[in-house]
Amino acid sequence: MRRVWVRGALVAALLMGPMSHAATSQEAPEAAGVPTGYRLTAWSAHAHGTVVAMVLRIPGGSGDDQKGFEGTAALLAQVLRDQAGRALGPAAGTVTATVDRGTTTFTLLALPEAWPRAAAVADSVIFEAPIDDSILDRHRRGQLARLAFESDSPGTEFEAEAARLLAAPGSAWARPIKGTSESISAVSAMTLELYRRQFYRRMQTARAIVGPRSLLPHEEVAPAPPTDSVREDTTAVGAAAPANPRKILDTTPTPAAVATPIREASPDTTPGLAWSAGSRVDEVQDVTSTWIRVAYPLSRSTSRTAAEMLAALVHDELDPTPPDPDRYGVEVRLVDVPGGTALVVDATVFPEAADRWEGKITGTVARLASGPMQTDLFGWRRRRFRTERLLDEAPPEVEAARMTGDLLDVGRPRDLAVEIWGLDADTLYQAARDLGQPRTLRFGPDLGQTHDTDQPPSPQGPSPRAETSGRM
């Protein structure tokens, strides 16, 4: 069928000639005024040029907070975000910041003509501006008030326990992102400055810029060769002069550095997987729902794109439309953990349904690991997954954020459409089969359930050891 599609499109192209917008693409000017000093920068021409998104991903997060000063990374990001916003003014652009356990991300959204100046201002504030004591004080007071409000909250308790599940005992990675009342009180401008000096380095920061094609540096634009399958696919629907404008710029003299990820694997990593032994924790809490986390370590041989599709398949199986009436919410995602990546399923369910749901989660993964999907079915799921991912990344800031993650992980941004279309049923089956033993956390009331399920056993090995603790 594909051959016919291609032929049809060729006839159309011969009849109609090139499309106007492709013919009028401007010569890309030099990226004047854009801050320099970054080792890895990825650029992408967005579908539309109404705004420019610039994302800076700094390889330092809450896991790098000093003991006794937990919350430093989060507080620093909040303060710098506000300082950048104030320096930019309300009309020039907006800056947002997020901190996770391994990285800190700043996102700038600006109008195209204003963006070089906005990028320069944001860059200088984030890396160089002195910490504003008044802004720090305001955020510290706000954070202390939030922590007081959330103290003894079961949500906070679950979050802490769920983080510990994914790391080695005592790992700094699992420290609370928001800190504690004691640690936040101890943080000063000097603490923030020391953290910034250690982790906020342009040469270690991944930067991605997504905006109008005219912003792409002229001499660097070199379309990546599409795979055969993609060439057919895009031609089939009549795309005019398909080009992949994505490009990595390496501002250091050594071209080889382009393909070198900034974030190296930690030396204590278990080869292949983030952990080799499963575990189980039952936390008894007097709450009205049960929270379940089941986490599987992904094999390092599994590509990020395959892992993302695997997560999507697990989610679709667990949370179809209409949803299971016993569930409040289901989330499936990839989490970068010390030593690798984990496929994490979080479900909030009626306590009475907790056993069934735990079995449903492990059973779903076991089914995906039991054999490759039928080709037709896989093709349909892949098509759906591709659309969902493309729609998720339609906002330029979302695409840019993902690209910075790619830069840190593999040294280059992925071409998602190409990579997704390159997946096959065997790859997904292999990804599921290569999952390691799960770590499970159950957090909820004790209804005397046995954790026996009517689902097939996990292919990832025997039942993990169980630990139970209680707090009523």
Added chain:
Amino acid sequence: MPMNEAPSGAFLLMMTLLAALLLALSGLPATPLYGQSPVEGGALPGDSVSEARASLTPDTVLNPPSGPRIVMLGAEGEGVAAMRISVPLTEGPVEEGAGEVLRALALARMQGMADLVGARVSASRTPWGLSYEVEGAVADFEYLAYILRTAVAAPDTAASSLDAARHLLEEAQARTRETPDGKIAADLRAAVAPGVRPLQGGAATLPGLDAARIRQVWRRSHQASVMTLVVSSPLVPEVVLAATRGMGAPEAAAAGPLDAPAPVDRGKSQVQTLRSWYGEAFGAGPARSPVAAVTALLLADALTARSGGYETQVQLWDLPERSVLVLTGAAYPREAEGMRRAVSGTIDALRAHLDEGAVRDASARARADVLLDARTPGGLVELVGRAMEPAGDPDTASRRVAELSRVGLDDVASLLDQMRARGPVRAEVRP
């Protein structure tokens, strides 16, 4: 064609050749096809958003003889395509609410089809008609067009579908009657624009919205010749043309809306509220006034600065003939008087302290809001398509960005003075 499969290559080839044949027979030059829209170029003095504005300017406008009119916005890459088709609709008095029923029926069908491929769909009733939108992978373009074709096809008026759609409408009507914010908005709208009927109709017209009437309204309104399709994709126009031919109802003799008098709505509903609600509405110039948009942001800042311990809100209503600025507040009894003073005094306070810098910032924010909304293909076709609805000019969205840039201190001061001179209409709901 099975719903979960891409259309066959043979189908595409046939439709493409058909489109080419139509072009040749039309006697018009091949490029531009059916006439190309004028492209407004060049930055305005002091306008720093010329490049962003260009993204809102259509590349190509096609006017095929049998419709729909196609407005194309070029896009980079092979990622996401978005389409929005708008259908003008004027309801007669006894048909009020029919558009809402058509919207609900279409959305239910679109949603089921979109879920199969992960696409996103929406349907809206606007003051000018109905719009249907779909967003998905460029590679699924044919299927996305098929979803839109289904959206504008004859409604499924089987009892179960129609009952569900009417039930949704009934709930929406009840919310207007029974919630304080709905009641305030309805009362203000009736007072400031008495000729503008509510899009959701009233309880009295609901029983008359049966299958026959719904199909009658559809047949009258959903004709391809009056539809406008806004497309964001990297595809050549011929492919779009081929994929969208034959949409809508068969051509029929022109007929207007039923002009029989509407049944009188005698139903009374009691609003239950613990707080006092108060609102003021002001006529604020012509429809889609850029000065009103900037003034709304300034009023929101001013009202927030004057508020404390209660909820306040500023809204800008785009009615068919005019813009309306609405200030509302809700407060528990102890704060009710203060809330009322804040709402009533905000325009005077803003006028007294209006300055050039604040207007410039608000103008830039209003402009940035428009461009941010348009940063995705779906947002772009929504913005351009919606802006076109009143007059059909494809450059309206682009021009609006330029107009927002030009709003200055004198414009805002003049509008505020007019609003103060004419005074507001008021509405109130007490516990």
